[in-house]
Amino acid sequence: MTPIEKVEGRAIPFGLKNVDTDVIIPAKWLKTISREGLGQGAFETLRADPDNLFDRPEFQRAPILIAGDNFGCGSSREHAAWALGDLGIRVVIAPSYSDIFSGNAVKNGILPVVLPQAAIDRLMAVAATDPIHVDLDTQTVTTPFQDRFTFDIDPFRKMCLLQGLDEISLTEKSEAAIAAHEQKIAKTQPWLTPTLA
Amino acid sequence: MTRPRTLYEKIWDAHVVEQRPDGTCLIFIDRHLVHEVTSPQAFAGLRASGRTVRRPDLTLAVPDHNLPTTARQDAAGNRLPIADLESAAQLAALAQNAPDFGIRYIDAVAAEQGIVHVVGPEQGFSLPGTTIVCGDSHTACHGGIGALAFGIGTSEVEHVLATQTLLLQPAKTMEVRVEGEVGRGVTAKDVILHITGTIGAAGGTGHVIEYTGSTIRALSVEGRLTVSNMAIEGGARAGLIAPDATTFAYLKGRPYAPKGADWDAAVAYWTSLATDPGATYDKIVVIDAADIAPSVTWGTSPEDVVPITGLVPAPDSFADSSKQAAAAKSLAYMGLEPGTRMQDVAIENIFIGSCTNSRIEDLRAAAAVLKGRHKAAGVKWAIVVPGSGLVKAQAEAEGLDRIFTDAGLEWREPGCSACLGMNPDKVPAGERCASTSNRNFVGRQGPGSRTHLVSPAMAAAAAVTGRLTDVRELMD
Known part of the structure; x- marks a missing residue:
């Protein structure tokens, strides 16, 4: 996964609330067995409208997306994160996310920034004309107009994003603890290992 | 201690x-x-x-x-x-x-x-x-x-x-307690639709919801699976219902379930898992079962729930401005006017199935409404999709498949089907579907599809009349 520290560029002032992952990437795009190329299907239903934000020249390869409350709700499809990544998005800024989406985003090097609605409203206004700067190290979002918003992030997620860490390699270091748990279960709850009668 | x-x-x-x-x-x-x-x-x-x-x-x-x-x-x-x-x-x-x-x-x-x-x-x-x-x-x-x-x-x-x-990361805990006996025509699906309408699509975000109370305890395992299935529609990643004698009776003898002495040990352990008296939740919501009617969704978020006796709401009836905008967008997509009676909404497609509502009890509830009746002329496509081959075999042993086909519905092979617009079972653009699935999102059942989430009995009632219908009118 590509590490992420500072991102500066245009931000798509999308702002909609309760955007589900079916909207981010419709089911017909889930038939792929690869992670690549899903940007084509990203927000397909919205992009059917010729005036849509995503296809405006100024937002091509914009690295930031500003969204409303409960972004990425619904289906667990990681294809949503892959599709955003393929569009060039590295940061989403919203008041809240579905739990599954924010996890998927982090695992794909996309930073989900949480800011209150008032900050979102201000950033939406700025994004219409000017770039936005996001710094993960200092946990700040700034604009060319001296706006400065700080955000919270789970320290483990921050570390994974800053270092581009592969979580599986990290977990494999806990092999002894996993094996110990398995042995304990085998002894105290043998019925947890499924066998056919 | x-x-x-x-x-x-x-x-x-x-x-x-x-x-x-x-x-x-x-x-x-x-x-x-x-x-x-x-x-x-x-x-x-x-x-x-x-x-x-x-x-x-x-x-x-x-x-x-x-x-x-x-x-x-x-x-x-x-x-x-x-x-x-x-x-x-x-x-x-x-x-x-x-x-x-x-x-x-x-x-x-x-x-x-x-x-x-x-x-x-x-x-x-x-x-x-x-x-x-x-x-x-x-x-x-x-x-x-x-x-x-x-x-x-x-x-x-x-x-x-x-x-x-x-x-x-550990989740926060939320209790949704539902107390009392449900009214006529009210099923587990109506309970969870009502809960989702009450707490909102993000009401459970960051939480695991435990469903408690006498209404939940009285549900069969099939009904409990329906309720917990849609925890995610309320934003919670997981739902929980404490295992009890109903759960154990359901599981006993299933192929991978523990056997013999292992079974007894497992039951003792499972019984010990119930929430302790005095344990606290981060959030508690209490619902009176008497307030739950056969329910239906009008919009494109699962929180957009009204009783079947209700009206399509006006966007300005919502307090929050972002919800007003979302409601206006939803109504445009759904082709609905505020103030329309839900029962006047014509339906062209019926889907009975999905991981929410495709178990034997669901099929029995739909068949009870359809028995001796036929789908309305305006209903172009109506399918019943059992949740598994074993559910299908059980339904056929009970003659439910004949009730469905005699009523003009198609009896299909098991799968996710028209829940998600991924396989050939899709709802055509601009048409409505009374669906027992879990999501009424834009395009969920196919591009341009308009979904109204309902219980299996309510889907069957809509099939009979060709419009969203209060199932109580078709019950004796």
Whole structure:
């Protein structure tokens, strides 16, 4: 996964609330067995409208997306994160996310920034004309107009994003603890290992 | 004395392999369910890194999302080809990956095949007190038998395949207590639609919801699976219902359920999991069952719920401005005018199925309404899709299939079907569907499709009249 520290560029002032992952990437795009190329299907239903934000020249390869409350709700499809990544998005800024989406985003090097609605409203206004700067190290979002918003992030997620860490390699270091748990279960709850009668 | 704990805390504590200083825990996963859509990239990742599946014995794979629900074999038993080549390739990838990695695999033509969330409990593979994951958000379903079950993304699927664990932050706890006897025509589906309308689509975000109270206790296991299934529609990654005698009676004798002395030990353990008196939740919502009517959605978020006797709301009836904008957008998409009686909304399509409502009890409820009746002329497409081959066989043994076909509905093979617009079962653009599934999102049942979420009995009632209908009018 590509590490992420500072991102500066245009931000798509999308702002909609309760955007589900079916909207981010419709089911017909889930038939792929690869992670690549899903940007084509990203927000397909919205992009059917010729005036849509995503296809405006100024937002091509914009690295930031500003969204409303409960972004990425619904289906667990990681294809949503892959599709955003393929569009060039590295940061989403919203008041809240579905739990599954924010996890998927982090695992794909996309930073989900949480800011209150008032900050979102201000950033939406700025994004219409000017770039936005996001710094993960200092946990700040700034604009060319001296706006400065700080955000919270789970320290483990921050570390994974800053270092581009592969979580599986990290977990494999806990092999002894996993094996110990398995042995304990085998002894105290043998019925947890499924066998056919 | 130990601190009183909730059901969630007890299951969590029993699965902590390691705790990090920041509170993140490495959690052991007891059961991993795998289907064809969210697993190919995970298996590809294992191959690329030279990793194996750590516990194939705790993993069960079954195809469901892409499978057409029309006949899978010809009269001679030969497999019929799947016309959509991408679907066929994805299904073939699972059929190959499962044996390659030593995983149990239920084939598309096996009697046990079905929707992964129907198959797990039905096979006794899903058990109370276990941690269950699957690359599908409706994994919340298995909380209906008291398992801590939640949907994960494909990176997490790969992580579980490789390590049988997940790195997680503990969730907050939320109690949704429903008390009292439900009224006539009110089913588990109406209970969860009402709850979702009450708490909102993000009401449970960051929480695990435990459903408690006399209304929940009175539900069958099928009904509890329906309620917990839609925890995710309220924003909660998982739902939970404490396992009790109803749960144990359902599980006893199922193929992978514990046997003999193991069964007794398991029941004793499961019984100990109930939330302790005095344990506290971070959030509590109390609902009076008397307030729950047969319910229906009007918009494109599962929180857009009204009683069937209600009206399409006006956007300016909502307090919050972003909800007003969302409602206006929803109504435009749904082609509905504020103030319209829900019962005047004409329906062209009926879908009875999905991991929410495709179990035997659901089919019995729909058949009870359809018996001796016929679908209305305006209903162009009406399908009944059993949740598994075993549900299908049981329904046929009870003669339910004949009731459906005599009423002009199609009786199909098990799968996810028209819940998600991925296989051939889709709702045409601009048309409405009374659907027993779980999501009324824009385009969910096919591009331009308009979904009204209802219970199986309400879907059957809509089939009979050709409009959204109060099922109580068709009951004796």
